[in-house]
Amino acid sequence: MKYCFGVDIGGTSVKLGLFDMDGTLLAKWEIRTRTDNCGQSILPNIADTILKHMDTLSISREEVTAIGVGVPAPVYQNGICGEAVNLGWQQKDVKQELEALTGRCVYVQNDANLAALGEMWKGAGTGCSNLIMVTLGTGVGGGVVMDGRLISGANGGAGEIGELIAEYEVQSDGSILPRNLEYYASATGIVRLAEKKLAANTRETGLVPGNVTAKAVFDSAKQGDAVAEEVLNDVAHYLGKALTDLAVVLDPEVLVIGGGVSKAGDILLRYVEKCSHIRSCKLVLASLGNDAGIYGAARFALSQGSL
Amino acid sequence: MKYCFGVDIGGTSVKLGLFDMDGTLLAKWEIRTRTDNCGQSILPNIADTILKHMDTLSISREEVTAIGVGVPAPVYQNGICGEAVNLGWQQKDVKQELEALTGRCVYVQNDANLAALGEMWKGAGTGCSNLIMVTLGTGVGGGVVMDGRLISGANGGAGEIGELIAEYEVQSDGSILPRNLEYYASATGIVRLAEKKLAANTRETGLVPGNVTAKAVFDSAKQGDAVAEEVLNDVAHYLGKALTDLAVVLDPEVLVIGGGVSKAGDILLRYVEKCSHIRSCKLVLASLGNDAGIYGAARFALSQGSL
Numbered sequence: 347m348k349y350c351f352g353v354d355i356g357g358t359s360v361k362l363g364l365f366d367m368d369g370t371l372l373a374k375w376e377i378r379t380r381t382d383n384c385g386q387s388i389l390p391n392i393a394d395t396i397l398k399h400m401d402t403l404s405i406s407r408e409e410v411t412a413i414g415v416g417v418p419a420p421v422y423q424n425g426i427c428g429e430a431v432n433l434g435w436q437q438k439d440v441k442q443e444l445e446a447l448t449g450r451c452v453y454v455q456n457d458a459n460l461a462a463l464g465e466m467w468k469g470a471g472t473g474c475s476n477l478i479m480v481t482l483g484t485g486v487g488g489g490v491v492m493d494g495r496l497i498s499g500a501n502g503g504a505g506e507i508g509e510l511i512a513e514y515e516v517q518s519d520g521s522i523l524p525r526n527l528e529y530y531a532s533a534t535g536i537v538r539l540a541e542k543k544l545a546a547n548t549r550e551t552g553l554v555p556g557n558v559t560a561k562a563v564f565d566s567a568k569q570g571d572a573v574a575e576e577v578l579n580d581v582a583h584y585l586g587k588a589l590t591d592l593a594v595v596l597d598p599e600v601l602v603i604g605g606g607v608s609k610a611g612d613i614l615l616r617y618v619e620k621c622s623h624i625r626s627c628k629l630v631l632a633s634l635g636n637d638a639g640i641y642g643a644a645r646f647a648l649s650q651g652s653l
Numbered sequence: 654m655k656y657c658f659g660v661d662i663g664g665t666s667v668k669l670g671l672f673d674m675d676g677t678l679l680a681k682w683e684i685r686t687r688t689d690n691c692g693q694s695i696l697p698n699i700a701d702t703i704l705k706h707m708d709t710l711s712i713s714r715e716e717v718t719a720i721g722v723g724v725p726a727p728v729y730q731n732g733i734c735g736e737a738v739n740l741g742w743q744q745k746d747v748k749q750e751l752e753a754l755t756g757r758c759v760y761v762q763n764d765a766n767l768a769a770l771g772e773m774w775k776g777a778g779t780g781c782s783n784l785i786m787v788t789l790g791t792g793v794g795g796g797v798v799m800d801g802r803l804i805s806g807a808n809g810g811a812g813e814i815g816e817l818i819a820e821y822e823v824q825s826d827g828s829i830l831p832r833n834l835e836y837y838a839s840a841t842g843i844v845r846l847a848e849k850k851l852a853a854n855t856r857e858t859g860l861v862p863g864n865v866t867a868k869a870v871f872d873s874a875k876q877g878d879a880v881a882e883e884v885l886n887d888v889a890h891y892l893g894k895a896l897t898d899l900a901v902v903l904d905p906e907v908l909v910i911g912g913g914v915s916k917a918g919d920i921l922l923r924y925v926e927k928c929s930h931i932r933s934c935k936l937v938l939a940s941l942g943n944d945a946g947i948y949g950a951a952r953f954a955l956s957q958g959s960l
Binding site for chain 2: 493495500503504507
């Protein structure tokens with residue numbers, strides 16, 4: 347029997363999954379990310395966890411074909427990770443260090459890119475080979491898969507969908523500030539838009555100034571709250587434009603919306619569909635939730651291993 | 654000796670190049686594109702030209718490894734071309750038809766995508782493997798090459814950079830019309846912007862209302878003409894935003910500006926650089942001119958042939 351591991355290193359926890367070669371998730375674990383001491387324990391903790399569970403499950407080293415790892419940082423073509431602020435890492439050779447600790451082949455990629463690959467493999471984009479995923483969470487990230495391959499770019503920086511310019515905002519002094527998609531379409535951005543609207547609002551609304559969450563905006567809009575609906579129209583305007591632009595340049599089969607904000611469900615799709623002009627491309631919600639990263643990491647390891 | 658042909662089918666003429674396997678252009682020819690009769694003669698004319706020159710140059714069929722062909726249309730994954738309005742073609746199986754006419758392997762791609770590949774191979778992006786090209790001509794097109802591979806998308810429609818939304822224009826009736834990059838940054842768009850500015854202009858200017866060309870705008874701006882400078886600032890604003898967006902999503906090594914408008918030279922780069930926020934990526938002018946398409950076609954044929 348052959349296996350592979352998918353590892354998703356986040357700022358709070360590390361998720362680990364054991365997969366068979368067909369991509370069935372056989373077991374998963376989660377450990378705390380120890381960011382103290384410049385994150386020096388993170389890779390040893392991952393190696394210990396993998397080796398311990400291999401032992402428990404009687405899996406030999408030879409049966410583990412590879413380990414895929416997602417990191418919240420750009421990953422260069424030589425496999426070295428750029429600075430990962432959330433982990434306390436400066437530039438780090440994750441591949442080499444984790445290979446030394448585990449004795450297995452390790453393949454490293456950016457976490458948002460791997461989530462896109464995971465959704466293509468076993469999630470909302472199953473059966474597609476051209477997919478773009480945008481992740482709406484505290485921030486906005488994304489990943490691009492074309493012809494079944496991850497696009498990582500010259501410096502591992504591809505997929506930064508949150509950095510798309512959404513608007514040139516005129517400041518009170520008349521100067522112009524470019525605002526990116528993340529500024530409007532992240533959970534934080536949705537709250538910001540809502541609070542701003544509430545500050546100038548005289549209508550009845552279920553939203554409480556100073557205490558808005560992205561979830562509350564969606565819940566209120568579902569109830570027909572006019573202020574919440576206006577906020578979502580604004581969010582959808584920026585998101586719809588960004589997705590339309592991505593679709594014309596890259597011609598994907600499917601655009602996947604994931605991340606915490608996507609838990610709002612179909613209402614998010616309805617708003618975005620109204621504000622986008624996407625031909626010959628499906629718009630869907632992610633389906634793997636927090637597991638997208640480990641699926642993608644496993645898929646990446648398997649595909650790299652076969653090159 | 655082994656050779657390959659690169660063919661670039663345009664609405665007015667077909668360009669053909671004979672290349673050795675290293676990509677040296679040994680000879681090139683141009684024939685008229687006969688768009689009459691639904692463009693039925695185009696492929697037979699190309700085949701005749703290739704076979705005639707092979708005969709003249711004493712090149713045997715076995716010495717021609719492949720023929721690459723660029724068409725002004727999307728090309729699907731099965732090699733079939735979508736409608737090519739400029740050629741009079743409905744959907745057409747260019748690969749099969751030209752293979753039957755020449756007896757050689759034929760590989761077909763969109764012409765703007767091939768121009769990008771050509772610039773990467775032997776032009777402004779030589780040595781790079783992640784490149785985006787935007788072509789500013791009568792229209793605005795483009796091509797994306799990542800990890801040395803053309804991105805053609807699910808339906809062969811990738812690279813349509815001219816379709817990026819540049820602005821939401823408020824109409825006189827208050828409705829909002831999305832305007833794309835082509836509307837502002839094509840030669841036609843530059844003229845439109847200039848004529849609009851001239852209609853409301855009271856300053857001295859070298860531009861003649863009703864008789865503006867894109868070249869005249871650049872020439873006047875070089876002389877310090879304030880109206881022409883304003884027009885180029887507007888063009889550069891839209892182009893700079895588009896290139897910035899492409900750079901953050903795809904992280905290329907180089908952004909290449911080509912097409913007739915790029916003949917304006919360094920002044921175009923200076924204006925665009927002022928309006929873009931591109932990190933870790935070079936912005937350069939295309940260097941192959943009208944030959945980019947045949948270089949790209951040859952490269953595409955050679956790379957497909959080796960798969």
